[in-house]
Amino acid sequence: MVGLASLVGILTGPGQSMGVSVFREHLSSGLDLSDSAIASAYLVGTLVASGLQPRLGTWVDSVGVQRATVILGVIFAGALAQMSMIHGVVWLTVGFLGIRFLGQGALSLTSNVAVAHWFNLRRGFAMGVKTTVTFGGMSVVPVLLALTIEAWGWRQAWLVAAAAIFLTVVPIALFGFVDRPANLGQVPDGGNSDTPVFLDRGVTSAVRSVAVRTGAFWTLAAVTVSNSLFGTGLIFHQSNLLGEIGYSNSEAAVMFLPQAVGAIVGGLSVGWLADRAIRPWLPATSAVLLAMTTFLGGSAISFGAVLGYVLMLGLSMGAVASMNAALLPALFGVGHLGSITGFLGFLSVLGSSMGALAFSLGSDVFGDYRSASVAFTVAPLAVAVMAVMHRHHFLLDGRREV
Numbered sequence: 001m002v003g004l005a006s007l008v009g010i011l012t013g014p015g016q017s018m019g020v021s022v023f024r025e026h027l028s029s030g031l032d033l034s035d036s037a038i039a040s041a042y043l044v045g046t047l048v049a050s051g052l053q054p055r056l057g058t059w060v061d062s063v064g065v066q067r068a069t070v071i072l073g074v075i076f077a078g079a080l081a082q083m084s085m086i087h088g089v090v091w092l093t094v095g096f097l098g099i100r101f102l103g104q105g106a107l108s109l110t111s112n113v114a115v116a117h118w119f120n121l122r123r124g125f126a127m128g129v130k131t132t133v134t135f136g137g138m139s140v141v142p143v144l145l146a147l148t149i150e151a152w153g154w155r156q157a158w159l160v161a162a163a164a165i166f167l168t169v170v171p172i173a174l175f176g177f178v179d180r181p182a183n184l185g186q187v188p189d190g191g192n193s194d195t196p197v198f199l200d201r202g203v204t205s206a207v208r209s210v211a212v213r214t215g216a217f218w219t220l221a222a223v224t225v226s227n228s229l230f231g232t233g234l235i236f237h238q239s240n241l242l243g244e245i246g247y248s249n250s251e252a253a254v255m256f257l258p259q260a261v262g263a264i265v266g267g268l269s270v271g272w273l274a275d276r277a278i279r280p281w282l283p284a285t286s287a288v289l290l291a292m293t294t295f296l297g298g299s300a301i302s303f304g305a306v307l308g309y310v311l312m313l314g315l316s317m318g319a320v321a322s323m324n325a326a327l328l329p330a331l332f333g334v335g336h337l338g339s340i341t342g343f344l345g346f347l348s349v350l351g352s353s354m355g356a357l358a359f360s361l362g363s364d365v366f367g368d369y370r371s372a373s374v375a376f377t378v379a380p381l382a383v384a385v386m387a388v389m390h391r392h393h394f395l396l397d398g399r400r401e402v
Contacts, residue, residue: 001118002130004176005111008069009134011169012111013141014080014161015103017235017352018256020096022145025239025249026154033089035240039356041089042236045096046104046353050346053105054208057342061335065114066177072110073169076102080162084155104352105345107169113338116329117180120188121275124326128271131322135263135314139256146253205335208343216331216393219386220324221344223283225351226383227290227320230376232355233362234297234313240359241369245301255310262314267322274326280391282323287384289316291377298373327394 013019020042027038060068079098086092111130119126148157181187211217234241239252247255266289270282293316296309324344332340362372 001178002115002126003133004172005114006130006133006137008107008111008114008169008172009130010137010141011165012076012103012107013138014145014158014165015076015099015107016138016141017104017232017355018138018142018238018259019103019145019161020099021236021238022142022149022253023154023157024236026149027092030154031086031088031092033092035237036357036360037089038092039236039360041093042096042100043353043357045093045098046100046349048097049101049105050349050353052101053109053346053349054339054343056101056106057109057208057338057340057345060110060113060338060342064179065110065117066173066179069107069110069114069173069177070170072102072106073165073173076107076169077162077166080158080165084158084162100349100352105349109338109341109345112325112341113334114177116325116334116337118188122189123329124271124274124322126271127325128268128274128322130267131271131318131325132264132267135267135318135321136260139260139263139314142253142256146250150250205333205337206331206340207336208339211332211336211340212343214331214393215390216327217340217344219283219390219393220327221347222383222386223287224320224324224344224348226287226380227316228348228351229355229358230290230294230380231313231317232352233359233376234293234355234373236356237359237363237369240363241297241373242306244368244370245306247306255306258307259310259314259317262311262316263318264314266315266318270319270322271326274323274330279327280394281388282319282327283394284384284387284391286316286319286323287380287387289319291380291384292316294373294377294380298370298375298377331394 024038027033028035076099079095079102083095083099086095115126115130116123145157145161148160178184238255239249242252242255273279273282289312293309293312296305296312300306300309328341328344329337359369359372362376363369366372366375
């Protein structure tokens with residue numbers, strides 16, 4: 001299940017910011033649109049997509065991961081195919097809505113929930129492995145898309161991505177995914193004795209209304225939203241950011257590969273630590289990693305410094321994804337995990353929707369993308385301070401009623 005869910009996570013790449021970033025320059029020239037116009041379309045499309053996330057999570061809980069993934073895989077392939085036919089900013093906005101909702105949101109959610117149902121004792125480590133493999137594989141997607149664009153053109157590249165999704169995600173869900181261990185007469189590792197932190201003994205799952213009244217949820221949300229906002233901005237404008245120090249579009253795309261190394265370290269480390277007593281410090285640590293990333297993004301000049309920046313970007317993204325995937329079921333159980341994850345996903349996509357435009361406007365205000373990146377460092381530092389102040393919400397023995 002970890003391997004299959006990781007593969008589905010990788011295949012969301014064409015709908016993720018790093019996949020879309022490869023098309024940015026071609027969309028600009030092919031549709032005669034400015035960077036700000038494309039970023040605005042990205043904002044609106046992603047913003048509308050975020051509003052669909054809470055209902056999506058509830059739907060996944062009701063129909064099951066397997067059935068949901070089959071349906072979403074087919075629709076995602078269709079959404080990618082229609083990106084090959086776009087003309088004008090309105091159609092582009094609708095296209096972004098489709099691929100962001102289905103790629104970044106829907107299939108990412110089902111792949112996480114698929115793993116969470118199978119683990120109790122080693123859930124953090126399992127989620128860390130899933131996050132690591134996903135980010136590692138996903139870093140190859142921009143390179144493959146860039147090569148496809150160079151060979152056949154950007155419109156044909158969307159069609160190739162659509163075919164790849166249909167021929168992989170749908171069979172994986174049909175023949176590989178199993179909703180719960182009980183369907184095969186099995187139990188999660190460690191048995192069924194897991195009790196979420198915010199519930200009494202014997203109560204197995206929190207509903208979303210309970211989860212969103214806790215300080216733990218909103219601490220995770222603050223870290224997640226800031227990571228989505230600034231991480232998306234950095235990834236979407238990677239060719240602009242690195243272009244200011246002489247990198248070509250292809251060279252900027254290749255720099256997504258070392259980002260995978262950072263994601264591997266961040267995902268595995270945080271997944272392993274999420275099962276241990278250091279857990280209360282993980283949200284603050286993740287926010288500090290993001291602050292270091294935005295600072296390096298605007299100050300790195302040499303190849304070594306740029307390499308350190310992309311490694312840190314991967315480390316930050318992998319850490320937050322692994323942290324959320326491990327802590328949400330530990331805090332609130334798995335019975336309504338899709339609904340709770342969907343609401344956090346809504347907030348995450350909401351932040352992500354503003355990332356591209358924030359950096360585009362920031363470049364106008366501060367003079368260039370690098371200066372904007374340095375200026376934005378203050379925001380994740382503030383989130384880190386808040387997370388330190390609320391670390392008691394994540395104590396391993398802190399079971400409380402809400």
